[in-house]
Each structure stands twice: as structure tokens, then as C-alpha cells.
Amino acid sequence: MPDIVLSNVQKSYGAGSPNAVSDLDLHIRDGEFMCLLGPSGCGKTTTLRMIAGLENLTDGEIRVGEKIVDSPARGAFIGPEKRGMGLVFQSYALWPHLTIERNTDFGLRLRKVPKAEREARVTEVMKALDIEKYRHRYPSQLSGGQQQRVALARMLAVNPGVLLLDEPLSNLDARLRLEMRAELKRIHAAFGTTIVFVTHDQWEAMTLATSIAVMNEGRLQQLGTPNDIYDRPANRFVAEFVGSPPINILETATGHALDRAASHWLAGRLGESAGVGSVGFRPEALQIARSEAAVPGDSFRHAAEVTGILPTGGSWIIELKVDGRALFATTTECPVLKGGERVFVHARPTAMHVFDAAGLRLAGADDTLARAA
Amino acid sequence: MRHGNRRLDVVLILGAVALTLLPWYRIDGGFYGFGWLAGFPLSTEVAPGLVQIAAHGRWWLAGVVLLLLLAGAARGMADPMRRGAALAWLGALGVLFLSLQGLAIGFSGWTWTISESLFGALSDGQPSMGAGAVLSAVVFVLLFSFGLAERGVMKGDAFVVSAISLLVFLVAVFVFYPIGSMFAGSVQDFDGSFNPDGFIRNMQDPGIWSLGCVIGGGRCGVAWRTLWLAIMTGLGSTLLGLAFALVATRTRFPYKKGLRLLTILPIITPPFVIGLALTLLFGRAGVITQGLSELFGIEPGRWLYGLTGIWIAQVLSFTPIAFLVLIGVVEGVSPSMEEASTTLRADRWRTFRRVSLPLMKPGLANAFLIGFIESMADFGNPLVLGGSHGVLSTEIFFAVVGSQNDPSRAAVLAMVLLVFTLSAFLAQRFWLSGKNFATVTGKGDSGAHIALPRGLSIGVHAIVIPWGLFTLVVYGMILVGGFVKTWGLDNSLTLDHYAKAFSISFDGSIAWTGVAWNSFWTTMEIALISAPLTAIVGLLTAYIIVRQKFTGKNVFEFALMMSFAIPGTVIGVSYIMAFNLPPLEMTGSALILIACFVFRNMPVGVRGGIAAMSQLDKSLDEASLTLRAGSFRTIRKVILPLLRPAITAALVYSFVRAITSISAVIFLVSAEYNMATSYIVGLVENGEYGVAIAYSSMLIVVMITVITGFQLLVGDRRLRRENRVAGLAPSRQEKTA
Numbered sequence A: 001m002p003d004i005v006l007s008n009v010q011k012s013y014g015a016g017s018p019n020a021v022s023d024l025d026l027h028i029r030d031g032e033f034m035c036l037l038g039p040s041g042c043g044k045t046t047t048l049r050m051i052a053g054l055e056n057l058t059d060g061e062i063r064v065g066e067k068i069v070d071s072p073a074r075g076a077f078i079g080p081e082k083r084g085m086g087l088v089f090q091s092y093a094l095w096p097h098l099t100i101e102r103n104t105d106f107g108l109r110l111r112k113v114p115k116a117e118r119e120a121r122v123t124e125v126m127k128a129l130d131i132e133k134y135r136h137r138y139p140s141q142l143s144g145g146q147q148q149r150v151a152l153a154r155m156l157a158v159n160p161g162v163l164l165l166d167e168p169l170s171n172l173d174a175r176l177r178l179e180m181r182a183e184l185k186r187i188h189a190a191f192g193t194t195i196v197f198v199t200h201d202q203w204e205a206m207t208l209a210t211s212i213a214v215m216n217e218g219r220l221q222q223l224g225t226p227n228d229i230y231d232r233p234a235n236r237f238v239a240e241f242v243g244s245p246p247i248n249i250l251e252t253a254t255g256h257a258l259d260r261a262a263s264h265w266l267a268g269r270l271g272e273s274a275g276v277g278s279v280g281f282r283p284e285a286l287q288i289a290r291s292e293a294a295v296p297g298d299s300f301r302h303a304a305e306v307t308g309i310l311p312t313g314g315s316w317i318i319e320l321k322v323d324g325r326a327l328f329a330t331t332t333e334c335p336v337l338k339g340g341e342r343v344f345v346h347a348r349p350t351a352m353h354v355f356d357a358a359g360l361r362l363a364g365a366d367d368t369l370a371r372a373a
Numbered sequence B: 001m002r003h004g005n006r007r008l009d010v011v012l013i014l015g016a017v018a019l020t021l022l023p024w025y026r027i028d029g030g031f032y033g034f035g036w037l038a039g040f041p042l043s044t045e046v047a048p049g050l051v052q053i054a055a056h057g058r059w060w061l062a063g064v065v066l067l068l069l070l071a072g073a074a075r076g077m078a079d080p081m082r083r084g085a086a087l088a089w090l091g092a093l094g095v096l097f098l099s100l101q102g103l104a105i106g107f108s109g110w111t112w113t114i115s116e117s118l119f120g121a122l123s124d125g126q127p128s129m130g131a132g133a134v135l136s137a138v139v140f141v142l143l144f145s146f147g148l149a150e151r152g153v154m155k156g157d158a159f160v161v162s163a164i165s166l167l168v169f170l171v172a173v174f175v176f177y178p179i180g181s182m183f184a185g186s187v188q189d190f191d192g193s194f195n196p197d198g199f200i201r202n203m204q205d206p207g208i209w210s211l212g213c214v215i216g217g218g219r220c221g222v223a224w225r226t227l228w229l230a231i232m233t234g235l236g237s238t239l240l241g242l243a244f245a246l247v248a249t250r251t252r253f254p255y256k257k258g259l260r261l262l263t264i265l266p267i268i269t270p271p272f273v274i275g276l277a278l279t280l281l282f283g284r285a286g287v288i289t290q291g292l293s294e295l296f297g298i299e300p301g302r303w304l305y306g307l308t309g310i311w312i313a314q315v316l317s318f319t320p321i322a323f324l325v326l327i328g329v330v331e332g333v334s335p336s337m338e339e340a341s342t343t344l345r346a347d348r349w350r351t352f353r354r355v356s357l358p359l360m361k362p363g364l365a366n367a368f369l370i371g372f373i374e375s376m377a378d379f380g381n382p383l384v385l386g387g388s389h390g391v392l393s394t395e396i397f398f399a400v401v402g403s404q405n406d407p408s409r410a411a412v413l414a415m416v417l418l419v420f421t422l423s424a425f426l427a428q429r430f431w432l433s434g435k436n437f438a439t440v441t442g443k444g445d446s447g448a449h450i451a452l453p454r455g456l457s458i459g460v461h462a463i464v465i466p467w468g469l470f471t472l473v474v475y476g477m478i479l480v481g482g483f484v485k486t487w488g489l490d491n492s493l494t495l496d497h498y499a500k501a502f503s504i505s506f507d508g509s510i511a512w513t514g515v516a517w518n519s520f521w522t523t524m525e526i527a528l529i530s531a532p533l534t535a536i537v538g539l540l541t542a543y544i545i546v547r548q549k550f551t552g553k554n555v556f557e558f559a560l561m562m563s564f565a566i567p568g569t570v571i572g573v574s575y576i577m578a579f580n581l582p583p584l585e586m587t588g589s590a591l592i593l594i595a596c597f598v599f600r601n602m603p604v605g606v607r608g609g610i611a612a613m614s615q616l617d618k619s620l621d622e623a624s625l626t627l628r629a630g631s632f633r634t635i636r637k638v639i640l641p642l643l644r645p646a647i648t649a650a651l652v653y654s655f656v657r658a659i660t661s662i663s664a665v666i667f668l669v670s671a672e673y674n675m676a677t678s679y680i681v682g683l684v685e686n687g688e689y690g691v692a693i694a695y696s697s698m699l700i701v702v703m704i705t706v707i708t709g710f711q712l713l714v715g716d717r718r719l720r721r722e723n724r725v726a727g728l729a730p731s732r733q734e735k736t737a
């Protein structure tokens, strides 16, 4: 399957309503496992449906390789039935009046594949997904996880160049979800299919994707590998959306003691005119020392009070307060702290994410801080 | 081959066929008699379009040829956008041209003076459109649709665009064109020239508008009488329906199942049958009237023949409908709301008055409006019981068929009736919509409805039991009535009426000697033809309304729903006014009956289809689309199988409605195609009550057989299907698990 390229895509549901998707540029390469990640309502499903051809664009264009599949300006539109993309719905959308086998071979029958070949293909896919024994059952006689696999099998049977998945795991319980994640990774490896996967669950995106597109309010925020997204968030939205507990953000412009300290510390290293708007550090980068002497010389530091220790099984979340402002730190070593204890929090310069007043990452700051360290 | 070329070629070939191989004009002897093959293709009556142009001086038809040729030329255009635009324009122009030439050129030349002065007089006119003309109209509609589809309308889905265009076209031809030409006809003279005199005279007729009965002095006009009757019927049936609904849901009444059976009665009862049964009970020669006169010497009166009698008959007929509506409303009041009220120390009566009743208010208003509309549209009961004190629907009838033959009067009366019913429809739609307080949440509200306050409970029982018994007696009359010689005079039992209606004799072959057979078989035939058509058109419309988005969809839906609120009488009048003359002539044929049934009964299919389809998740068809099935195949393979219960219901219901309806039918029947209901009404008018009632009960039995037969056939399967569909939503269980 050639690459799928979305250029400057706009989508509005009816005149007057705000854009569900705006100015979207996205390049999905052959064989990629791309996750669309974002809060509910940010336009992920809309994007997926536009790729599948179930919604028309309002403006912009989508190309598959050289072929334009949707471009209102040129009046080109290729219907969903001719795009060769398999869409797996959040609700599975299995046809209740057909058996698992008939559900699975539906697409093959439409393509008039000869019987022997068809059966072989269906058996192969069913075996791969471990649903062969349910062949003659009806969808309602299967559990959710099994139905999920049938929905996948139905799409895989026709060997689509692209597999589009809309929050396929959100209806499953935690254990099944884990199993299905592994299953998807296996399918991706085995069939080499391009997969576009929609989710609002950051862990799902982190563990599965080769690249993640973070969206918010219909706009692409950042496109990158999972590590990129986590380690170098392009703006405050991405920084705050990804990570749990959430990243600690200090706004430099407020009068709060902690913010002033951070602002002062950054000005000393980046210069007064760097245009810093805020700075963030992830909970695992926020370290705790019981005395200031234990803090490395070049780290940012501040006095704080421990207000809570929450064990999360193998790791701990430590809740701290500075003048009423809450901070979170995580640690994998059993903490020896007590509630109410006065400590110093500190963070390495390289662990800092610096954003300008508009919330965009200050690109220059990373290098400067790295050199300073 | 380029995509879209094949279907375009097929349609272009059809266009060529329409011009060369089919008679352009209407064949008097009927197209399917194929008598026209003899004179084909040269004689004037049966010649195809091309020959009409070349040999018979119908030069204006060249416009059709030209447009089709242009469409053929447009086929070769490379740019899909421009080709789409060209095809859409040509199609639209074609439809416009065909309608204009049809309307402008009648039997004897121009029908409009303006065109005559523009183009000069025509030596010869043209008859009504025939197979060729109709096919070419369809071809133009399809060209228009294909053009739009090529421009990417409806995601370029030619099937959906064609379906929408054809539906709009058909509704325009069979609903809006007749209504429009009825209004046009009301301000025209016999020769077609503009003359509003009749219209103005009728508009000011005191017989319609007089308020004499209120201000003293004489009777009120028919408009006010009809309005008064409709309000009273609405009130009566709503109150009774509420009493029945309360008894069925909030008391320990032992025969609740029987009460629910009541709801299918109006479906299987031809509307005038109630009036007929009442005549046999309370008419001058009725059993009860005679009994009272013998026992107490009470003078037999004519009180039944008039608004009182019609009112009783209508309340009897429409209470089950109100009951059906209100049972949902009463059950919809969430028990927890009532429980909340009782825990706040309100007693049962206060809870009912302050909580339950206000929650039911919109439902009650809805039931009232339904009763109101039904009463306005009712034709059978007023015809049987009205005598000279008619209501609008019967007045319309007599204005057309009687000695008056005053089309403009019929049109004015129809307009008045339309204003009343459409106002009620608009009130129902805009005022009531969004005021639905039904509190069914799907949450599995636990708790039971509180019982009725004691006094109220006694009250509703006191209403329900006598009225229920009365209904039983009336229906008993219908069943027994056919076996009694002459009601009131000679009450001995006899099989004569059945013999007269349904006798069969064997001498070598079967001879259907009974008087009823002719209309009976016609009815069956026409009901059987129109039922599947109704189901198809209705379900297709439902599919478009539920599943497709397009500009103007709201207008489309609204116009459609509004056309359903047009009373049958109005449709009937407008059909005979519109389809009696070129360009479309269908009166006296089976076709007009079928068209009438399809477009009258479509709402059944539409409503059922909408309800059923809204329950099917959209992703079920989208999954099929992404697997390369086009929308037509998706409908066939996925939607239709899942809709089977709705399809069956639509089939049965439209079959039954075709058998029971009278209001529109009575205008459209002919000697050749007489329907059971209008035949029975004829019997009633001749005073042959015995045969009429025998025939009616036979119809009821047939319909019960059909309904239960279908129920047995599909009932079991439907249950299983529902299980499966319900099992489709594993998410909730999974999540809670």
C-alpha cells in the first residue's frame, strides 16, 4: 500500500458548526503503526472516517500514493468501497444475522473469490486470530474479546492495505486489553499492514505505535515517535496530556514563590530575554532531598513539604506542596519520608521542558541547558 | 471502461427505447392488453415519439430528442465535474420540458392562452402521456441523478442520489401535483380559463361558515360542525383512552390482555362498519330502538343520524388508537418519580395530580390531536350516519359525485379541511416535539407504579367496563348481524346474506355467482400489488431519512410527513381532478388505486422503517461499505435481513389498510375496479344492511387470518433475532464485569 498523505484537511459538520478538524497535515508511511491520540472530541474519529471515505472533506485533500481519493476543490472523491481500507469499529459492527464465518468471508464473497480459495483464506485468518472454533456461531454467542477478533478477522480477510482501528480496545476489560494489544502488535509484524489506530489512552499509544499523532481541538499538536512525544513534547498541551501523574508546570509570570524561583533560575542560564513562559518537569524527574546539601550544585531546587505518599504497587507517588501549590514526584524506591516532613525538591537542567509564552517548546533552551549541565 | 459509463449507457439506451419502441401516448385499451402492437408503429394512437414528430405533427416532442442527444454527446466529456454538471442540467431540463409540454398542450391544442399567443395556434393537441413519455421522464430523472453523483453528491453514490430523486419525483407527481391542480381547478372555468367566481361564491357560502347555531337562528356551517365534532371526538377518545390505559397499567383488573387486544380492532375494522353496527342497534329499525318502543312505547327517533351518532361511532373507532398511544405514555412515567413524591408525604391522589398527570400532559395532547385528525379525516362513519347533516369530508364527496358536480366547491371544502388537519399536524410537530417527558431511560428503572387513588380507580373502572362491554356488543353485532334476516323486523336467523354475497356454483367449472366476489377479488389483487410497493417505497424513504445526510433533508422529511396528514377525501378529490385529463390520465384504472394506496399508506412503512433502522447502528452498514459493497448491496445483504420484522409488519399493515380504507378509494373506483369497501357502502345506501354486514365480517375474518398467519410465521423468528441484536452490545456487561 502506498503512503497516505493528508494535506491541509478541513472538516466541518455543516455550515456554522466549528471545525471538527482543521489544517491537518499527516503523512502515514507504508507499514507504519500510527496512533491518533487526543482527548475525547478532538477529531480522531473524524480523521479516521475521512481516511476511510465515510466522511467528505470540507477542504484540503487526501492522497493515497499518487492518487487523489478526496479533494473537494478538484471534485474528486473515491467512495469507501473502492479505497481498500479496512475499518474496525469501536462497536465491532458485526452483523448479527450472519455466522462468524459469513461475517468473515463477506468481503471475499463480494470480490467473487473462488470457494476453495475463500475458505482457505478464512481459515487462515481465523486460525491466526484463534477464533476458528466459533466458525458457525453467531456474534451474540461470543464474548466481547472474541467479537473484537472477529471484527479484525473480517477486515484482515480481504487483505486491506491499511487497517483503520477506532478505539478498538476501549470496551474490553484490563486483561483482555493487554492480550489484544499483543495481538495487534503480532498482526502488524506478521501481515506488514499499515495500521492507523485511534485512542485516547496514552499508554495504549505509547506501547503500540511506531509513531504518534497527538491532536487537540481538531488540530495536530505533534507527530513523532513515542519517545519524542514523551521526552520532547512540542507544546504544553502535549506535555500535559501525556504522562501520569501529569507533568509539573511552573508559570514564570505569576508572583508565586516557586514560579519566581524557577523564573530566576532560568534567567540565570538562558538570559533575561529568552522569552520563557513556563517550565515543566515530569514527576519522575523531580527528585527529593532531605537537606539542601544533598542537592547537586547545578540543579534547580526549592523547599517543599511532603503532604502525601501514595503507593501504586512497585512505585510511589509523592505529593508535595510549596506555599499551597501541589507538585507530584514519582519514585521506584521505597520512600523513607513522612507526611509533613520539610524537604527540598530539585530537578536536573536536562530534565526541564521550557515553553514560551504561547506554550510552544523553546527549541534553543534544550541545548543551552544541556551545555550548562 | 470509465466508472459510471455503464449505468449511463443503460439509461441512454432506455431513452432511445422510450422514443422508438414504445407508444408515446396513452393507450385507451390499456398498455398491458398489448392490443397496440397491431397498429405499431405508424398509427397516430400508438406511434412512438420519433414517429409522432415525423409523421403526426407533434413537433414539440423534438425537444425531448434534442435533450437526449445532448446527453449522449455529454457522455464523451472527459472532465467528470463538467460532465456531471452537463448531465444534471440536461436531466433537470428534460423533466421540466416534459412537464411543461404536457401541461401546456392538451387534447385540442394549447391549454394556456399565453403560449398560444407566443407560438401560434396548434392544429392538433395531444392525448395523455403513455409508456414512452413516462419512461423518458424516468430517464431524465436518472440522468439528473447520475450527473449529481458524478459531481460527488452523496459521496458519489449514484444509487442513493437516484433513490432520493425518484422519491421526490414520485411524491411530487402523486401528492403535490394533484393537490396543486385541485386548487388550480377551483379557480378555473370548464374551458380552463381563469374564473374565480365559483371559488369566491363558495368561500363566502354561509353553508360552510354560518355561526347560526351559536348566535341563534338556524344551523352552523359545515366547517364549524366538523371542527366541533373533531374536538369532541378528540376529547372523548382521549379521556376513554386514558381510562383504559390506567386500568391496563395501574390496577389489578383481571382482563388486561383482553384490553390490549382492543388495540388491533381499528386496524382490521373498515371505518364505516362501526357506524353500520350502530345503525343496526339504534337506528329507526334497530334492535334496541324497536325493543324500547315495544316495551316502553318510546317513539323511534332519528337521533342517531347526525353529529351525535357520528360522534359515538368515532369515539368507538378511535378510542383504541388513543389507548395505544396513552399506554406508552402512562407506562413511561418513571415509578421512581412517583415514589419520590410519596416519600415526600404526598398521598396517592396528590401524587397523581401533581406528578403523574403533569408528566402525561404532552402525551395526552398528542392523543387528542391524533383523535382530532382522525375524526376530521373520517369518511365512512359520517357517510353511513350523517344523513343530510354532513361533515366536510362527506360534503366534499357529494360536491363531486352528486348532482351538484361543483369542483370549485369541493376544492374550497378540501382547503378548509386541509387547513384544520394541517394546523393540528403542525401543532403536533412543533409545539409538542421536545415536550416529551417520557422518562424511560433504559436504566432498568426498578420499582412499581403506585396504585391509583381509590376514587379515581372506581371512576376509571366505571368508565372502562361499560364502554368495553358496549364495544363488545357493537363488534358482536358485526359478527352476528350477517345471519339475521332483517334487523328489527324479522329477527330470524338465515344464511341468505352470505349466500347472496359469496355463493359459488359448480357446473363443470367454478362460477363465482355471489355479488361480492367481483369486488372481493379486485380488492385482494390490488392490496396484494400495492402492499410490497408500499413497503419498498416506505422503507427506502426510511433508509434515506435515517442514514443519509443531504441539504434539504429536513424539507424533504417535513414535506413527506405533511403529505401524510392530508385527509383521504382530499386526496381522492384531488386525484380525480388531476388524473382525469392530460397530461396524466389514470382514472378508472387499477393504477390510480395502486398509486393512491402506495402514497397513502407509505407512512406505515416509513415509521416502522425509521424505528427499526434507528436501532441498527450505523457502523453495521459502514463496515459493509468499507468491504467494497456499494450502498445497494449493503442494503440487500445487511440492512434488509436485519429489518425483516419491520418489512413484514409494513407488508401486513399496508395490505390490511388497502382493504379497509374508504375515504380516498370511493372517488377512484370504477365499474371495472370496484373495491370491497366502496361496494359495501353502496349496499348500505341501498338499505341492504344484511349483505353489507355479512361482507364486512368476512373482510374482518380475512384480515384476522392474514395477521395471525403472519404472526405465527414470523413471530418466533423475530424473537430470536431480537436476542441476537441485543447480544450485540457486549460493552456494558464487559465493563461492569
Ligand SMILES: Nc1ncnc2c1ncn2[C@@H]1O[C@H](COP(=O)(O)OP(=O)(O)O)[C@@H](O)[C@H]1O
Pocket (backbone or CB within 6 Å): A013, A020, A038, A039, A040, A041, A042, A043, A044, A045, A046, A047
Ligand atoms: N456526525 C457528526 N455531526 C456533527 N458533529 C460531529 C459529528 N461527529 C463528530 N462531530 C463533532 O466533531 C468533533 C470531533 O468528533 P470526533 O471525531 O468523534 O472526536 P473523537 O473521536 O476524537 O472523540 C466533536 O466536537 C463532535 O461533536
Ligand SMILES: [Mg+2]
Pocket (backbone or CB within 6 Å): A041, A044, A045, A046
Ligand atoms: Mg471517537
